[in-house]
Amino acid sequence: MSLLPTRRRAAAAVLTAALLVPLAACGADDSGTAKGRDRGTADGSGSDPGAPQADLTVLAASSLTDVFKEAGAAYEAKNPGTRVTFSFAGSQELAAQVKQGAPADALVTADTTTMDGLSADTGKPTVIAKNRLVIAVGEGNPEKVENIEDLADPKLKVVLAAPEVPVGRYGEQVLDAQRIEVKPVSQEPNVRAVLSKVELGEADAGLVYRTDAATATDRVDAIEIPDAQNAIASYPAATLKASKHGEAATAFVAWLSTPEARKILRGAGFQQP
Template identity: 50%
Template sequence: MKTKKILAALALTALLAACGDSSADTPTASSGSSAASGVTGNLTVLAAASLTETFNQIGKDFEAANPGVKVTFSYGGSSGLAQQINSGAPADVFAAASPATMKTVTDAGNATGEPTTFVKNQLVIAVPKGNPKGIKGLSDLADPKIKVALCAVEVPCGAAAKKVLDTAGVKVTPVTYEQDVKAALSKVKLGEVDAALVYRTDAKAATADVDGIEFPESSGAINNYPIVTLKAAPNPAGATAFVAFVQTEPEIKVLTDAGFQKP
């Protein structure tokens, strides 16, 4: 009888041990998987032309942080992008170069929530490398011998230029009005004009071809850059995540390193 009890106890011990081993070999719900971000699919961002270099980098950073996401950017003059949104162009996020252009989208009811200002930007005078005309300040642009390019007044860089020139009382007759800041800068890079009023960030991004001349009057027309998710966003989760991502410290550093200022 004693022997039978011992054998039964040993059998029970072996059974419990086997169950324990089986439990140890069974993966938990979290093993072999990573935390899902919840962000997948394609994301379309419409952004002011002056954000091109920085947003290209931020887009790569966002894709790296969210595997499986593909970000596509469309850059241009903020007013034109706003018109596209209000005409039904499919997009998830809008980043504008001025509150005024953003307002056309929010007034039309095409944004979700309130836009957030994430950076600001300031004008400089862009001249060909070496400054062959010896331009020193804003008043030099009034010289009829100086060929000047300005952004069209409908776009933020043009509105800022008009405000600066009007406030300073400087009369400039440009040889061309361009639809975004990159186009105005291109005229300088190609040698088609002697100067253009562009954002500090654009001049800094093109230092191989142009010099940026700071002028004190530009402090009176600093542009705030708002960003917002769009009401008809095909990827609302991705849009919300991207807007938040742009405002994280590492991505703000990408922007400030390029010459943007914190709001």
């Protein structure tokens, strides 16, 4: 009986095994690379191993413009390979964008009313910060505005946000509670537009969030409104169900409630939830 066929089969088996080893190794490398790409690394680089990497688009209320730029940079530093792009506008404009199917991954509004109206389009919201109103006036307070009652002076050019805008609703709530009638020279689409009118001298006074006035201390002064007369603004954050990066969006929204994020928000003047 010849041993040639047996030797040939053995040689073929050895050759096949030799070919499969590098393929198996490549498969392991690819799997490891994908896992690192999606989950981050745990090599001490500072990234969060539980946060998948992605290019995220976050719709955020105008009053978060400055602080979220800082927060986004901090999140990207913590999660190399992740990029967070913000689109800032009045909360009512953001709601319209969501309903129209604008491509985005998360939403942060300046009130719970707007967020609640989008429950079919969002995950469960979490309040990440709170805020209060102040009266913004020109630097040096040239019109000598002292309190909320002074806004009723017909000689004073007052600008407010439109009533469908969260800060406009809060302002309306404050004025109605004190039975103060104000005839604004204009009603703006977001809080930054109100602040801009005062900065440019196109208005003598306007109701804005405390944090917005704090971004322009060299151009406007802020007149505090007593807590008993004020309104508290809540900022809920939620993922969008239409997001193509669900896990990454969830990780970012969760991060907004971490001590690191809260420290950034607190530094900008926001209150804890």
